[in-house]
Amino acid sequence: MKYSIFHVQGGLGKHVASTAVAKTIKANHPDRQLIVVCAYPDVFLNLDYVDRVYMIGGTQYFYQEYIHDKDSLIFHNEPYYTTNHVHKKKRLIQNWCEMYGLKYDGQLPEVKFNTLQFNLSKNFWAKKKPIMVIHTNGGLMSLDAKPYAWTRDMPFDIAQELVNHYKKDYHIYQVTKMNSKKLEGADHIFATDKQALNTLEFFSLMLHTKKRILIDSSLQHVAAALNLKSTVLWNGTSPKVFGYDIHDNICTDVPYDFKLPGSYLFDFDFNGNELEYPFTEDVKLFDINKIIESVDKQ
Structure with a gap:
């Protein structure tokens, strides 16, 4: 063998x-x-x-x-x-x-559910309204991890505006961490290694979503694996490296006229070094209208 x-x-x-x-x-x-x-x-x-x-x-x-x-x-x-x-x-x-010296032919990620898993998830996630998922916080899942990592997590004010805009027409799930801020008007799913859901049960939520607003974290990879076009917000990381063409990738304009004393091989740490936060106080990282326009096209 x-x-x-x-x-x-x-x-x-x-x-x-x-x-x-x-x-x-x-x-x-x-x-x-x-x-x-x-x-x-x-x-x-x-x-x-x-x-x-x-x-x-x-x-x-x-x-x-x-x-x-x-x-x-x-x-x-x-x-x-x-x-x-x-x-x-x-x-x-x-x-x-x-x-690895492999011939790459454009293979994309894959996540599969058997028939029983699919049927159980359909009953578990079923709601009267269409489902929207907003993934606000990712990265390290331990309780002592940062509640907000500016390089990847969704700005809370933007996320709350999106919930306020869509909550009348959609049942909204916020995927976040136990120690992160919770959105009003949304149910909360905690991306933690202590959660009651196993990995595929957590991923199965995506099968039943009508709209998806994601960040550079696990669910944008799952959405690509399931061929689900999503709106993905990028703060400090790049869709040219970690993203997928199927998604509508919306990036901030990161200024590069500042020093990065703590950076070695990469510009920004995944977990968001606060000393290297590049934006001024009055900068809005994303245009809410651009996000809504993208979501409405899904």
Whole structure:
């Protein structure tokens, strides 16, 4: 037996993106079983090109099973620290695949639900009004994480304006963190490792949404995987690296005439270094009318 062993570490959104890399590995090495080792194994469930998935730290007897005297290829490198990624020359998925010397044919992420999962989710999320999801806060999920990371999280005043505009016609879910501000007029879903929902149950919300306003976090990757055009707001990170063409990507105009004393290989830290906040007090990061126009076209 021959194997391809794909190791993924990082956040939930990166794991969803990595399903496209897994698909590309299998396409390039179809004669090998694909073994995935990762932090969020639920992401890879139901994917027919993945033969086995293990959680990091749960790899008992792995060396004897897949490595020692076995024909196995190892895909265990970090795409974030490559020249093309640091210089923002290519999208994450393409760069990740090419880092491994794989032929990349534009594969996109994939999230799959079996029939029972789909039917259960339909009953669980069902509401009288059409569903809108607003993903306001992402990143690290622990309770001691920052409640607001300016580089990726949605400005609260913008989010509340959007809820006020749409709450009459839509049942609105806010996806946020336990210690982040809660929107009035929305139900709250907490993106935390302590939540009652497992990963696929959390993702299944997207199957039943009519409108989606997202940020550079896990659900914009899930929306791309499910072919759901969404409005995605970008504060400090770039859709040219982490985004998808299917979405309407709305970016802030970040000024670059300021110093970044804490930055090394990247301009802005994912978690938002407050010392390097580039905007003045009177700057509105997004035009609310532009967002509404985008959402109405979904």
